[in-house]
């Protein structure tokens with residue numbers, strides 16, 4: 424039997440394939456021996472649950488219960504059947520009571536499926552039901568076709584995934600990480616909500632969440648570190664192919680809509696092309712809106728007689744109809760992914776700028792304001808203009 428092709432979820436499913444190996448004993452992480460809860464010798468673990476959403480069929484609930492198994496349709500189902508799993512979770516695994524009673528459960532992975540999308544993909548698997556000639560006549564009169572599945576259809580592919588951080592250990596552990604790296608992992612604040620795949624924070628913070636790096640923080644106890652490493656391990660495993668594909672695109676100077684929200688990292692230097700030449704900004708915070716607009720909070724040096732940090736916010740929409748666009752065609756783009764020539768150009772300009780900034784300014788002549796500082800020495804004169812810094816000997 425052919426596997427249903429679900430274009431909307433195909434890439435997501437591929438990214439999640441590796442995760443299945445974690446949903447078992449391998450997903451467990453032993454509690455440290457100095458942990459009071461170690462008395463039960465219960466390893467840390469996470470749960471993967473499945474939820475069906477339906478906006479296609481009037482008689483289906485918009486949201487299903489949570490299932491233990493991956494939803495699908497089954498032998499004998501017709502085209503009005505609801506996508507579903509076989510085992511409904513009895514417990515409310517997202518409740519505070521569950522978290523208190525199951526301190527070994529660090530987080531819950533919730534995979535979401537679209538009933539209508541699944542039906543579209545499984546359309547060819549429905550077979551006509553043989554009926555008598557008289558029945559065919561009646562069915563034609565009412566423009567009805569009788570079809571059903573002769574065998575179970577394939578498991579559905581998720582269209583979305585999110586993670587609920589339910590344990591105190593993982594929440595406080597990630598809070599400590601955010602304290603050490605204030606620009607990273609902002610989405611792991613429970614006040615914001617669940618973590619949403621493909622977890623761009625964890626793409627950019629890959630090197631921060633290794634055991635070695637966490638050891639160097641010093642702010643996490645062994646319990647918290649165990650939770651954070653378990654969470655990071657799940658994300659890095661389930662998104663491994665997704666992250667690898669993003670890396671390959673960026674290395675080739677292009678970005679697709681799918682990887683757009685991974686393009687910008689906190690602390691990136693980003694470039695904006697202006698009539699006066701490229702201008703650089705330092706990224707303080709990256710946020711992706713539901714409309715797939717990447718919002719960057721930035722700062723840059725500015726000068727109005729004295730130097731100061733100029734703060735700005737930039738919204739970068741994905742508006743291209745093409746599958747991929749050149750990174751340097753965007754409103755802003757990371758300098759690390761720009762051309763070598765641009766990096767060298769800005770580096771040289773910056774060296775002169777900081778000489779001017781720190782010790783050699785003798786005259787400032789703004790073309791727009793006419794503001795001017797008088798020379799204070801016989802050193803070469805440095806002029807800051809709208810197109811950059813110019814130097815004259817005089």
Ligand SMILES: [Zn+2]
Pocket residue numbers: 477478479480483504505506538539
């Ligand atoms: Zn439905």
